[in-house]
Amino acid sequence: MTETSTLHTLAARAGAATPPALAARVRGLSDRAIAWLFITPTVLLLLAINVFPLIWTVRLSFTNYRANRPDAPLRWLGLDNYTRILGDPDVWYAMQATAHFVVWSITLQVLLGFGLALLINRRFRGHGFWTTLILLPMMLSPAVVGNFWTFLFQPQTGLFNHVVAFVTGIDPGSFQMIGDVRLAPWAIVLVDTWMWTPYVMLICLAGLRSIPDDIYEAAEVDRAGPLRRFWSITLPMVLPFLMLAVLFRGIENFRMFDMVNLLTSGGPGSTTEVASITLKREAFEKWRTGYSSAFAVILFVTVFGLANIYVKALNAVRQR
């Protein structure tokens, strides 16, 4: 009774606040019209700033266009750019560097992140505070992170080298994380792991907290040991969450640009030249716009294809 009366007064207030002509016009909008009215601006914006450029990229990828010489005669090359890319050793090198980076950074993040989540899930006193501290690196700007790690990696004066020297006893000036062709690929993996382990940790923690306690209690009744409980309860229940984290990290690291660009800018030589850095060199330093457009299309199709296959696997795991 009270409820309906409140609603009546609300309606009365709304009616009083709205001029009748406007009210009639607005009320006239069907749900369908509102749906389109609400969705169209977003779709138009995405068409203008994502889809149209993508189509433009595809078109350019069949030409010899160079953005620094817009007036040069445009030639139609057909699939030449694509065949040249697939035969370009630099491109294959970049793909290998990307694969090394993606596989190792994600492996380390999964191991560390899952481990940390298991520890934090024991809910010791003050775990909220320490968790927030651990989360900080992933909220930072990757470019700024890449930049200040160059400072930490300075061989003579950097904090990192001195901490390693302190722990292992070797000379801090005897190794260069960024300057050495063997170490640089690990430097980018290390910084990425530092930055994004909390991401995997947070998602795993959500997975762990989604497991109802009574499953463990039932397992205890069945005398399942801790290892058995981990393999048959914890891991399978967390797996969909973990796979989701890997999906997001995988996409992000496949397109990695900012952190690596500022940490090593692809060097030394081209040892840390991941795909996006090669792409930037081709497009904005060598100005081979057509060629780099074809590379961009190949990268996009690769990410999209891999992500789709992966999502199918993820859904299969979820349905189990």
Place this chain on the structure above:
Amino acid sequence: MSAPASAPGTWGTRLAALAVILYAVVTIAPLLWIVQTGFKTPSDAIAYPPKVFAEPSLEGYVNLFTTRSRQTEEYIAGLPPPDSWVERLVRSRNMVIAGPSKVGERFVNSLIVGFGSTFLAVFLGTLAAYAFSRFRVPLKDDLMFFILSTRMMPPIAVAIPIYLMYRELGLTDTHLGMILLYTAVNVSLAVWLLKGFIDEIPREYEEAALIDGYSRLAAFRKVVLPQAATGIAATAIFCLIFAWNEYAFAVLLTSGEAQTMPPFIPFIIGEGGQDWPAVAAATTLFLIPIVVFTVLLRKHLLRGITFGAVRR
């Protein structure tokens, strides 16, 4: 690895706490080091071995906010006495202040582009999310996936045609250009997150309002929006963080007028290379808002970083 219900006082839990605290300390140390470097003198910042305890100095902050020129000692001795500690500090290095640096403008650019794009993305995102949440939209799943997939492209790949398009339209190095670009990137996050938040508001509230004679739009404005306020705020902060941190588009599409902080910070140069205390000072000032936001967002962090796929 046992059930989370283990008692808080056991040895296992204590060991877990110790390991987590150790990780937290190791992971935060680089950040603290950078903050401290901002308060060192340039020579202390690159001392060998590194100085854990150095005499605090504001030289980094002074260098960050000013441009200076080197002068002879005789010239400086001939100047009238310094009228502030800043000037005294600069003169002790045989330099005089030539003027303010660009950092103020860059900071303002970051604010304009960040807030502008956040406002637009959240505005468009709220409308679209409401429609996706409440109405039958043909091809809804495809549209939602399309909106998400725009986030999968490498930024450099998108940057090539955007660079050309902006050059044609005169949007290169303008606030409007950057706002539109960041809005387009953020709107996908906004739609996905806000749809999750709006899905959680019971439909009954609106239905009651509709029965009561409210129009759809009035019900949206007076019932749904207030209920979604927390979600909208959280989404806005995520959008703001993205725009604040973004580098790839900023470095390719801005050079002066509209340049934001991330492409600016690494190129704060002193005499003989990067001026590390000034870079560290800029980094510190740049990170403070992010730390505040992280604390504010704690409850919604998980949602934000997974596009709403994991809720709690």
